[in-house]
Amino acid sequence: PTPVNEPILNYGPGSKERVLLKEALAEARSHQQDIPMYIGGKQIHTTKKGKVVPPHDHQHVLAQYSIGDKTHIQQAIDAALAAKEDWENLSWEHRAAIFLKAADLIAGKYRYKLNAATMLGQSKNAYQAEIDAACELIDFLRFNVSYMSDIYKQQPPVSPRGSWNRVEQRPLEGFVFALTPFNFTAIAANLPASAAMMGNVVVWKPADTQVYAANLLMEIFREAGLPDGVINLVYADGPETGEVIFNHPDFAGIHFTGSTKVFQEIWKTIGTNIHKYKSYPRIVGETGGKDFILVHPSAQTDIACTAIVRGAFEYQGQKCSAASRVYIAESLWPEIKKQMLRDIASFKMGGTEDFSNFINAVIDERSFDKLAKYIDQSKSDKGVEIIAGGNYDKSKGYFIEPTVLVVDDPKYTTMCEELFGPVLTVYVYVDKDFDSILEVIDTTSPYALTGALIAQDRYA
Template sequence: MVQPYKHEPFTDFAVEEERNAYLEALKTVEGYLGQDYDLIIGGERVTTEEKIISYNPANKEEVIGRVSKANQELAEKAMQAAVEAFKTWKKVKAETRADVLFKAAAIIRRRKHEFSALLTKEAGKPWNEADADTAEAIDFLEYYGRQMLKHKDGVPVNSRPNEYNRYDYIPLGVGVIISPWNFPLAIMAGTTVAALVTGNTVLLKPASTTPVVAAKFVEVLEQAGLPKGVLNFVPGSGAEVGDYLVDHKDTRFISFTGSRDVGLRIFNRAATHGDGQLWLKRVISEMGGKDTIVVDKEADLELAAKSIVASAFGFSGQKCSACSRAVIVEDVYDQVLNRVTELTNELKVGNPEDNSHFMGPVIDQSAFNKIMDYVEIGKQEGRVVAGGEGDSSTGYFIQPTVIADVDPKARLMQEEIFGPVVAFSKARDFDHAIEIANNTEYGLTGAVITTNRDHIQKAREDFHVGNLYFNRGCTGAIVGYQPFGGFNMSGTDSKAGGPDYLLLHMQGQTTSEMY
């Protein structure tokens, strides 16, 4: 009997034994830095001359690994392997498919610190952030396995005398999974196994900055008994391999997590009907946010300040759910701003292998340049009260930055920065704060800090985001507890880690038999 789902606990690094275990895991990962990783097509390993080289963003000379890079010819071979494997995988019992996920979860749980240490090295994640990423990957495996067991017999429908009707869910076909670098284990794993457990076959194209952790995860699924051809590992260029697979006539669905602009590009291309294509492609898309924490005048102001700092600067603000806008009712604006400034100035930034550092680097030079450009824009649009400096000499480090007195329509309050920068705006009252919170094209997460029950109810009704939190930060959704996804330009509100997410990877079929 499958045990009820409970989310994977986070590690308490205050315990010496856990700290030592993490340091050992870092040594384990250092032992295999610089290795080569192959493509996997139809269960066979394929080596290419051209490689994607993964570097440590905290120590940019350190090579994490070299991953073979797919081209269109190899992408086509992978597609045909996936088409062929679908013929048999779609008929494998749901219980068997779920068992692959449960076995993979057990393997990762035994190697939890190793996977987290790899995230520290490859993605620049501090210990707690890496640990949460790995825990979430385990959660997705456990949760989606159980959800498939719930969906396997379809749902009841009515039958009349001498008639038997059934409504069953069947797989879609071949899915293209395009996963992000900011949760390179959790989101990559979750989107991949949601497609697999529902009976689809997959071409996985991970982010080019974090391909090694994806390669390690694919090895785990092989070890867990996933048949050949069901998952094909094809890292490569978005312009070459990504577009080719999105456009392919045999692609049935695309599951994408990333930027607004790339998401819109995929959505548009997927809508085009190609020669020989028998279906409308389905797109599951999570495209980012411009997330606001609203602080009411009736609020725990210390909680508000701590929530803003944790949500804005956790993993250097590189979360689509990160707080990049703080909208404070004017009665308490100065108090909250001053406390956030104090707390921000206490944060330590440095190599995340040292657990005393709250923040590590941003992901690469391109991100560093973009974020620092926004800091310069912020100096024109407001006043910098904390941070504002960056140093990319050894790694891509940016100080956590608070910019005060920003107009709600300014660029800093409208455009996704994806870095450790939070802009403060003043609201006349609570109604005005909600109005400002809604004035972006995104609608992913938001939080409201207030002790006023009427204002909580107003926010429930009027704050238009997919994930709304009260009296806590706006990051940290847990699989099965806070299904995650947003409105408007934040994507298709697909609610990852929620009860209907797997249904997006299947289609309903009605059968009716007369007796």
């Protein structure tokens, strides 16, 4: 089927979807789940448990989950390899049908339950959960089936007389390790699902702070007809997991989204162990960013302001694509500053169950403490002015106010390092220095993920 983008529900007051989502939130909070691992289709419970708490209400326990060890990682690999032959020999149309069914389940039966799990477990407001756990994930699954079909269609255009040139796409020779992040339910699902869709078998380890939604995703995949052992969901210590995975001869690839430092260590480990593997593992990853917005003197201030505050503070800035450093023309700064402060002042902060809250909590205490440290340092550093926010409180949830720093030095720490939170740094440049500020942007950070230039002058 030809894929189309899933329509976004708005959850406005009085809407049917708002009522259904509220019911799903209440149901999720009303009882504590016992979340297992899934290995070879079996639910595996252990005596060692971790807790799932809403980041915005960390005294409330949503669930406890079983934590595995090296033995469980080995069992997951064994289960994946045992499922490999039947799965890779299944026609691609049948594999596709399973994930199209999963997309339909998410679009219908499980939409509100999965959004609620994302809102509670990852502290996303209703709109952010809808565009992630529902729409983006549904699009991933449906469009990936279309892309898979396109890949299989790619065949040599010419065959010499007496022969037939053809390309056969085969899964990797071994298992794929999917290591997924906390911030997007859609990415957490897509990393194992896209590999499995192409006939691979997968060991999937989500972030500890995304377990709540990951468990529901696994239930959805199973209901959609995914055979046992194709995707094996494990929760375990990262280094312990890596020790088993990256020393296994059948390790064939990794699909990763997370921090740059972790990915660099993984790449280094795979390189060191390359002689141990039966094949050359595929390494696919997406990591950090230090994303910029450059406001040209010709920019419209209202457009620039919206891009800045929404780009920086949606989902508390916990996106690798979030704006975190802004360069604004001096002539526009007074008006943009006024509009920014007005907009930020309108943001309500609190739990996700109150749909009027635009700002929710950062993901956990470690993130909170790191961000608080940067904010405290900025308060004592010369050449830094905090014009918005600067306060934080973790007594009930891990709340950090949307914070804006204005700096004299374009190479100040928060202009260079990825913070992954609701902290935005602004540098005001002299209009005539526009060309030189491009060089500053390019040399300030090693990251080159996203950036935006806002201007009306197309010849700028």
